[in-house]
Amino acid sequence: MIRFANAVDHTALSDVYQKIADAVLAPAVFNWNTEKALQELKVAKTLVYANLGIIVSFISFRESAEALEITALGTIPICRKQGYLEALLLQLTDIAAQHDKPLWLEVHELNSAARQLYQKWGFELVQNRKNYYPDGASTLVMTRSNV
Numbered sequence: 001m002i003r004f005a006n007a008v009d010h011t012a013l014s015d016v017y018q019k020i021a022d023a024v025l026a027p028a029v030f031n032w033n034t035e036k037a038l039q040e041l042k043v044a045k046t047l048v049y050a051n052l053g054i055i056v057s058f059i060s061f062r063e064s065a066e067a068l069e070i071t072a073l074g075t076i077p078i079c080r081k082q083g084y085l086e087a088l089l090l091q092l093t094d095i096a097a098q099h100d101k102p103l104w105l106e107v108h109e110l111n112s113a114a115r116q117l118y119q120k121w122g123f124e125l126v127q128n129r130k131n132y133y134p135d136g137a138s139t140l141v142m143t144r145s146n147v
C-alpha cells in the first residue's frame with residue numbers, strides 16, 4: 001500500500017533510513033544521516049510503500065514553483081528488486097503530471113542501480129557537477145518531463 005508518511009512514521013522511517021545507509025558501499029551514495037533525514041521529512045513530502053504495515057521503501061520530494069525535486073529515496077536491502085521503488089515512482093509521476101511539473105533529482109555517478117532505475121523511467125541527464133561529493137565523484141542532475 002502506498003501512502004504519504006506522517007509524524008507517526010518518524011521512528012519507522014528512521015529505521016528504514018538507517019538500514020539503507022548501513023548497506024551502501026560509499027557514504028556519499030546515500031548522503032543523509034538519520035538525523036538529517038528526519039529533519040528533511042519535516043519539510044519534504046514522503047511517499048512510503050508499506051507492506052503489511054511495514055515501511056519497505058520511500059521517496060521524499062519537495063515542490064517548488066518549477067518542479068518536484070526528489071531529495072531522497074530508497075528500499076530496504078532485503079526488499080530490493082521487487083518493484084517497490086517503481087511503484088512509488090509511478091505514483092510520483094502521476095502527482096507531477098497533476099501539478100504539470102517536471103521531476104528533478106541528483107545522483108552519485110557511481111550509483112549504478114539508481115542510475116539504471118532513472119534511465120528506465122525516462123530521466124535525462126542535464127548537468128554533471130564534478131567534484132561534488134567528498135569522495136571527489138560527480139553528481140548527475142537529471143530531469144523527467146511529463147510529456
Ligand SMILES: CC(C)(COP(=O)(O)OP(=O)(O)OC[C@H]1O[C@@H](n2cnc3c(N)ncnc32)[C@H](O)[C@@H]1OP(=O)(O)O)[C@@H](O)C(=O)NCCC(=O)NCCS
Pocket residue numbers: 020024029030057072073074075076079080081082083084085086087106107108111112113114116117118120
Ligand atoms: C536504487 C534503489 C532505490 C532501487 O530500489 P528497488 O526497490 O530495488 O527498485 P525496483 O525493484 O522498484 O526497480 C527495479 C529497477 O531499478 C533498477 N535497478 C534496481 N536495482 C538495480 C541493480 N542492483 N542493478 C541495476 N539496476 C537496478 C533497474 O532498472 C530495475 O529494473 P529491471 O528489474 O527491469 O532491471 C535501491 O537499490 C536502493 O535503495 N539503493 C540505495 C539507496 C539509493 O541509492 N538511493 C538513491 C539515491 S539518489
